[in-house]
Amino acid sequence: MDKILNALIMKLAYEKKYYRNNMNITEMISKDHLKLSKPGNEYEQLKIDLMKCKKCDLYKTVKNKVIGYGNRDARIMLIGEAPGANEDREGKPFIGRAGEKLTQMLGYIGLKRDDVYITNVVKCRPPQNADPQKEWIIACNEFLDREMEIVKPKYILTLGRFASRVILNMELTMGQFSGNHYKLENGIIVVPTYHPSSLLIQKGERKEITRKKIANDLKLLKSLMGENNG
Numbered sequence: 001m002d003k004i005l006n007a008l009i010m011k012l013a014y015e016k017k018y019y020r021n022n023m024n025i026t027e028m029i030s031k032d033h034l035k036l037s038k039p040g041n042e043y044e045q046l047k048i049d050l051m052k053c054k055k056c057d058l059y060k061t062v063k064n065k066v067i068g069y070g071n072r073d074a075r076i077m078l079i080g081e082a083p084g085a086n087e088d089r090e091g092k093p094f095i096g097r098a099g100e101k102l103t104q105m106l107g108y109i110g111l112k113r114d115d116v117y118i119t120n121v122v123k124c125r126p127p128q129n130a131d132p133q134k135e136w137i138i139a140c141n142e143f144l145d146r147e148m149e150i151v152k153p154k155y156i157l158t159l160g161r162f163a164s165r166v167i168l169n170m171e172l173t174m175g176q177f178s179g180n181h182y183k184l185e186n187g188i189i190v191v192p193t194y195h196p197s198s199l200l201i202q203k204g205e206r207k208e209i210t211r212k213k214i215a216n217d218l219k220l221l222k223s224l225m226g227e228n229n230g
């Protein structure tokens, strides 16, 4: 038992050094213990299966596969397209400048990153950030399905046209998606909005219009959560 505890403390000390400097070891042990004690420990198995995956060619060119990250008991799941260069390097979704924008977006409706679970449709970075191809999405779908099973979100915020199309199975533009919400067959409410990187790419009036649309989509999500008591 001591050996197991020592190994856990060493692992957490490593994680603290590289990822979670703002948390003390005691908090980490209790948080990790809670997560690990979930029946079946599906998330740990998911990570193992993801690391072994060679179901499409993308695994050949990545530095890291990027599993979803965040609160596994969250009511809200955020789903983006695929990892970019920063995410590929660090192995975490939505970091760097787009990640900062996403944190600001969440803050607009009083949410922190710890309140949500964040993932992507495709877990490996496509070369040159290409739009994910159909065969990659189909191959990787198992992992997104398993994340949904683990988190069991009540709400999904899709980030960008691509993720919105995949989740809703509708070929609309982002302008057509924005401002609306949808209910999936399993009862999950989906609110599509723009990818945070659009606020980094766009300029001037166009950027201001997108910013307002994002704000409206987020307010819509918040009001839906209020209507349904969360």
Ligand code: SF4
Pocket (backbone or CB within 6 Å): 050, 053, 054, 055, 056, 057, 058, 059, 065, 122, 123, 124, 136, 139, 140
């Ligand atoms: S993109 Fe998904 S299916 Fe393809 S290798 Fe990576 S984890 Fe496997």
